Amino acid sequence: xxxxxxxxxxxxxxxxxxxxxxxxxxxxxxxxxxxxxxxxxxxxxxxxxxxxxxxxxxxxxxxxxxxxxxxxxxxxxxxxxxxxxxxxxxxxxxxxxxxxxxxxxxxxxxxxxxxxxxxxxxxxxxxxxxxxx
Numbered sequence: 559x560x561x562x563x564x565x566x567x568x569x570x571x572x573x574x575x576x577x578x579x580x581x582x583x584x585x586x587x588x589x590x591x592x593x594x595x596x597x598x599x600x601x602x603x604x605x606x607x608x609x610x611x612x613x614x615x616x617x618x619x620x621x622x623x624x625x626x627x628x629x630x631x632x633x634x635x636x637x638x639x640x641x642x643x644x645x646x647x648x649x650x651x652x653x654x655x656x657x658x659x660x661x662x663x664x665x666x667x668x669x670x671x672x673x674x675x676x677x678x679x680x681x682x683x684x685x686x687x688x689x690x691x
Contacts, residue, residue, distance in 0.1 A: 559635065560631035561635060562601060564601060564628070567620055568624065568632075570620075571616070571617040571621060572617075572635070573607075573610065574610050574612045574614075574617045575618075575632070576594055576635075576639055578617075579639055579650055580639065582649035582653050583650055584649075585645075587642070587643035587645075589642040589643045589644075590639060590642050590643055592642075593639050594639075614653075622660070622661065626662075629661045633661065633663060633667065633671065634674075634675075636654055637671035637672055638675045638678075641676065654668055
């Protein structure tokens with residue numbers, strides 16, 4: 559939703575953070591893999607794009623100089639990814655909290671993101687039922 563205008567360096571950093579997030583709990587679901595592919599499409603990257611192997615700290619450094627809006631957008635997207643498999647694992651939550659803190663975001667922002675993602679997911683489910691009846 560918010561990734562199209564990232565710089566090339568930010569796209570690589572985001573994809574790396576996203577991969578680290580989905581791998582954090584040791585289980586990469588089909589829903590998470592699908593979202594990673596959707597992120598590539600949104601950022602106009604070929605499906606064959608390989609995710610760089612940067613350290614999380616290196617990725618955070620890329621975003622530290624970004625605007626507060628960009629920081630919030632990428633964290634929101636990462637929260638959505640963490641919720642994609644309906645299993646917001648503690649390892650994912652810790653990674654997000656650490657990233658949010660490093661980027662200067664309030665821990666309450668993560669909670670708000672999670673609530674909005676759940677509302678959005680429920681809305682999509684209702685729309686799915688509406689158009690399939």
